[in-house]
Amino acid sequence: MSELLASLAALAGFVVGAVAVLVIRNHNENRRAADVTDQTDPSALLPQGVASVLAVLPSSAVVLSRADRVLRASSAARAFGLVKGDHLMAVELLAMARQVRRDGEIRESEIEVAGHKFGQETTSFAVRVAPLGSHGQVLVLAEDQTERRRVEAVRRDFVANVSHELKTPVGALSLLAETIQDAADDPEAVTRFAGRMQHEAARLTYLVQDLITLSRIQGGEPIPTPGPVSVDESVHEAIDRCNTKAAAKDITLVAGGTEGLRVWGDDELLVTALRNLIDNAVAYSPEHTRVVVSARPAGDSVELSVSDQGIGIPESAQERIFERFFRVDAARSRATGGTGLGLAIVKHVSVAHGGEVTVWSKEGSGSTFTLRLPAFGGIAIPVPSTTTDPLEAAK
Ligand code: ADP
Numbered sequence: 001m002s003e004l005l006a007s008l009a010a011l012a013g014f015v016v017g018a019v020a021v022l023v024i025r026n027h028n029e030n031r032r033a034a035d036v037t038d039q040t041d042p043s044a045l046l047p048q049g050v051a052s053v054l055a056v057l058p059s060s061a062v063v064l065s066r067a068d069r070v071l072r073a074s075s076a077a078r079a080f081g082l083v084k085g086d087h088l089m090a091v092e093l094l095a096m097a098r099q100v101r102r103d104g105e106i107r108e109s110e111i112e113v114a115g116h117k118f119g120q121e122t123t124s125f126a127v128r129v130a131p132l133g134s135h136g137q138v139l140v141l142a143e144d145q146t147e148r149r150r151v152e153a154v155r156r157d158f159v160a161n162v163s164h165e166l167k168t169p170v171g172a173l174s175l176l177a178e179t180i181q182d183a184a185d186d187p188e189a190v191t192r193f194a195g196r197m198q199h200e201a202a203r204l205t206y207l208v209q210d211l212i213t214l215s216r217i218q219g220g221e222p223i224p225t226p227g228p229v230s231v232d233e234s235v236h237e238a239i240d241r242c243n244t245k246a247a248a249k250d251i252t253l254v255a256g257g258t259e260g261l262r263v264w265g266d267d268e269l270l271v272t273a274l275r276n277l278i279d280n281a282v283a284y285s286p287e288h289t290r291v292v293v294s295a296r297p298a299g300d301s302v303e304l305s306v307s308d309q310g311i312g313i314p315e316s317a318q319e320r321i322f323e324r325f326f327r328v329d330a331a332r333s334r335a336t337g338g339t340g341l342g343l344a345i346v347k348h349v350s351v352a353h354g355g356e357v358t359v360w361s362k363e364g365s366g367s368t369f370t371l372r373l374p375a376f377g378g379i380a381i382p383v384p385s386t387t388t389d390p391l392e393a394a395k
Helices: 002-040 050-056 075-079 091-103 146-182 187-217 231-248 267-283 330-335 342-352 390-394
Strands: 060-064 070-073 107-114 122-132 137-144 227-230 252-257 262-265 290-298 301-307 356-362 366-374
Touching: 050 060, 050 070, 060 075, 070 075, 091 107, 091 122, 091 137, 122 146, 146 187, 187 342, 227 231, 227 267, 231 252, 231 267, 231 290, 231 301, 262 267, 262 366, 267 290, 267 301, 267 342, 267 366, 342 356, 342 366
Parallel strands: 252 290
Antiparallel strands: 060 070, 060 137, 107 122, 122 137, 227 262, 290 301, 301 366, 356 366
């Protein structure tokens, strides 16, 4: 029985082997045949060196044969959906290729192609189509412009927003100056309007200061000279700078959590971020409440949170509050002297440190903003204070 099985197995092996040899031979013959046709049809061959040049080009590159068949396409061209199989998918490009083949003129244009990524509507390309060699081949180069266009749109919006934000206090100042001129013989009115001018001038100063800070840190560049930063000192300095505003509303500022933590970064930027968060906590909280600033170790990071018992932020707005000039309630933000840039600065400070900022908030209950920053030395361990009071030590 076992002998029979062995012979059957041997026979099956022979049949499979024979079939495989036939298939491989057939395939090789087909390939040779295809190679022969390719070599005999010059319009299906790339001019020498073109393949290596295309391989180093950053843009999507496609070479079309005389019959509009794709002879070569870079992986980017396929990834963007410009090419499927041996077909060029964008009809505008095919039309351009035909015109170029007809008159030999290089053509440039901007085209939009249905988005290849989920959620992306269209991709914009700057394209250049040129004749290649003497067999009717055409080279198509396409540069993805989507990101450049997005950045341009953001920049345009930003400039429009800044102009608008500057116009308001400047307009108010000029109006107040006129009013003071008209009220020259009413000292009481002059004092009142001069006070308002001071208020508008201060607003302008905050806005310009915030714009300068933002322009220094945005752009995703890391901090130029990072070093160990004491969290306790930064928290205390930020609290000190916000104390006057908090006292005016009888809001208590409390520092808590783990002491002796250090982060890797820039102390001035960290104080700026904390001050903006505490400033907001005070601005958007009712009188007689508490704002708690707390630090805690979290593995290779330090978490710094600022919690308030304020008005909270509607869920629908929580994603947008870190955008420049986004405000839940524009009138309220202006009334509290807000520039609309505070949280954008906090976000950029956290990114520049290689960290992140998150928010938890409930309308009517309060908000907690958490800065998570890389710990100095790669692990968050509290360092006991080394400055001992000499008098205490002598006891
Ligand atoms: P602003 O100068 O207007 O405060 P920010 O960028 O600091 O600008 O904040 C953006 C918006 O986020 C604010 O206008 C406000 O609507 C909301 N916001 C920020 N912090 C808080 C907070 N602690 N409580 C409630 N709302 C807040």
